[in-house]
Amino acid sequence: INIQHQCQAHPVVNIExxxxxxxxxxxxxxxxxxxxxxxxxxxxxxxxxxxxxxKWLHNPPSxxxxxxxxxxxxxxxxxxxxxxxxxxxxxxxxxxxxSSFASSLGADDILSFYNVKKLIASYMGVISIxxxxxxxxxIAYTSPFSxxxxxxxxxxxHWKEE
Numbered sequence: 001i002n003i004q005h006q007c008q009a010h011p012v013v014n015i016e017x018x019x020x021x022x023x024x025x026x027x028x029x030x031x032x033x034x035x036x037x038x039x040x041x042x043x044x045x046x047x048x049x050x051x052x053x054x055k056w057l058h059n060p061p062s063x064x065x066x067x068x069x070x071x072x073x074x075x076x077x078x079x080x081x082x083x084x085x086x087x088x089x090x091x092x093x094x095x096x097x098x099s100s101f102a103s104s105l106g107a108d109d110i111l112s113f114y115n116v117k118k119l120i121a122s123y124m125g126v127i128s129i130x131x132x133x134x135x136x137x138x139i140a141y142t143s144p145f146s147x148x149x150x151x152x153x154x155x156x157x158h159w160k161e162e
Contacts, residue, residue: 025152032144046143048129056125065123071109075116087113132158 015038019031040047042054049057067073074097082090094110101107111119121127132141138153139145149158 029144029152036143046146048131050127053125053127060125069106069109071106072111072119074106075111076120078110079113079116079120090116134158135160 015031015035019028019035022028022031036046042049042057067076075094078093078097079090082093090113094112098107098110131146133139134141134151134154135156136151136154138151141148141158145152150156151158
């Protein structure tokens with residue numbers, strides 16, 4: 001049996017026209033974000049990606065990563081198994097492992113939460129991208145809001161004032 005399904009064509013949406021016709025400020029802001037995302041590239045300043053991160057995205061590893069060190073392997077396995085748990089849970093598992101297997105080779109080399117997280121990020125090419133945020137969590141100072149001195153929602157200063 002040959003089943004064919006014809007997909008509907010995606011509608012053509014003129015984002016710029018929607019931005020121009022948006023009446024409410026929140027709609028204008030939303031449409032501005034959408035327009036910015038539509039035209040964004042990895043090289044834009046708003047992306048805050050460094051050259052190494054861009055290179056990694058264009059050329060990811062093509063082979064599985066081989067982890068030979070048993071302590072590193074355990075650390076990564078424990079971290080991934082406890083992904084929805086707290087840092088405290090990870091630390092307790094590692095402490096219990098170290099005390100239970102104190103005489104085992106590598107028990108003292110289990111990675112800290114910070115170091116295993118950093119190692120996984122380096123294997124995966126993940127980098128931290130930080131944007132300032134309103135202290136009341138109204139907005140992130142990025143894209144259309146990147147140059148604002150005051151939050152448009154709560155009117156609190158972008159900068160910490162002493």
